[in-house]
Amino acid sequence: MAKAEHNNVTLGMVRDSLIRQEDTIVYSLIERARFPLNPPTYDPSYASIPGFSGSLLEFFVKQTEAVQAKAGRYDNPEEHPFFPDNLPPSLVPHYKYPEVLHPASMSININKLIWDMYFNKLLPSFVSPGDDGNYALTAARDLECLQAISRRIHYGKLVAEVKFRDERKDYEPAIRAQDRFTLTNLLTFTNVEEAVKKRVAKKAMTFGQEVKLGDDGDKGKYKVDPAIVSGLYADWVIPLTKEVEIDYLLRRLD
Numbered sequence: 314m315a316k317a318e319h320n321n322v323t324l325g326m327v328r329d330s331l332i333r334q335e336d337t338i339v340y341s342l343i344e345r346a347r348f349p350l351n352p353p354t355y356d357p358s359y360a361s362i363p364g365f366s367g368s369l370l371e372f373f374v375k376q377t378e379a380v381q382a383k384a385g386r387y388d389n390p391e392e393h394p395f396f397p398d399n400l401p402p403s404l405v406p407h408y409k410y411p412e413v414l415h416p417a418s419m420s421i422n423i424n425k426l427i428w429d430m431y432f433n434k435l436l437p438s439f440v441s442p443g444d445d446g447n448y449a450l451t452a453a454r455d456l457e458c459l460q461a462i463s464r465r466i467h468y469g470k471l472v473a474e475v476k477f478r479d480e481r482k483d484y485e486p487a488i489r490a491q492d493r494f495t496l497t498n499l500l501t502f503t504n505v506e507e508a509v510k511k512r513v514a515k516k517a518m519t520f521g522q523e524v525k526l527g528d529d530g531d532k533g534k535y536k537v538d539p540a541i542v543s544g545l546y547a548d549w550v551i552p553l554t555k556e557v558e559i560d561y562l563l564r565r566l567d
């Protein structure tokens with residue numbers, strides 16, 4: 314059983330955090346869109362780094378995650394590495410994060426899926442084709458997008474915990490029966506999902522407009538297409554958050 318000392322987390326608080334995380338995701342997409350696709354970043358034959366086989370992107374992500382692991386990033390249960398194997402241990406004093414989640418949540422990490430979605434589906438849809446040589450910056454911006462999206466999706470663990478505590482008698486039978494269908498119905502709020510999709514499109518318009526003095530700027534011209542941002546949420550972010558919620562709930566009574 315998870316310790317219950319942080320029972321005061323409410324669904325409203327968790328949703329406020331999801332709303333704040335939208336800002337980070339939209340900004341990180343805008344920052345990545347400053348660069349074209351830059352294919353050599355992803356081409357294993359381009360990098361040829363001594364002692365490393367893989368793309369510049371993989372090199373960058375593995376090295377960055379190693380440094381961040383040593384600095385304690387993954388001690389925080391909200392953070393999930395993309396390459397969890399062989400990560401070095403934290404070298405800093407352990408901060409005692411509140412134990413809100415069930416311990417089984419530690420085994421849930423769907424970053425492989427997020428990685429494939431980001432590079433195969435999302436990235437080609439919002440950056441221009443082309444190559445400007447800024448491969449290291451490109452890899453850095455990609456990692457920022459990935460980390461922001463991953464944090465949001467894995468936040469589903471906390472959303473699920475709060476929902477479970479609020480409606481324990483409804484969730485328990487479905488968990489005992491390992492009934493994904495009923496769990497999906499219980500945790501789905503279609504009106505909230507619709508509001509999320511509309512809000513992120515509005516944020517993409519607001520944050521991604523050209524700000525000019527003296528006139529209204531380029532109306533209708535945005536740094537990242539708002540429809541792509543709401544599509545990202547509709548097709549990936551919300552469904553994968555729900556996937557994490559279900560994975561978490563299925564193990565909640567272990």
Ligand SMILES: O=C(O)C(=O)C[C@]1(C(=O)O)C=C[C@@H](O)C=C1
Nearest residue numbers: 472500501502505506509551554
């Ligand atoms: O806010 C919630 O209740 C969530 O579970 C989060 C979320 C989302 O990903 O935005 C997912 C499922 C719900 O149907 C509504 C919204």
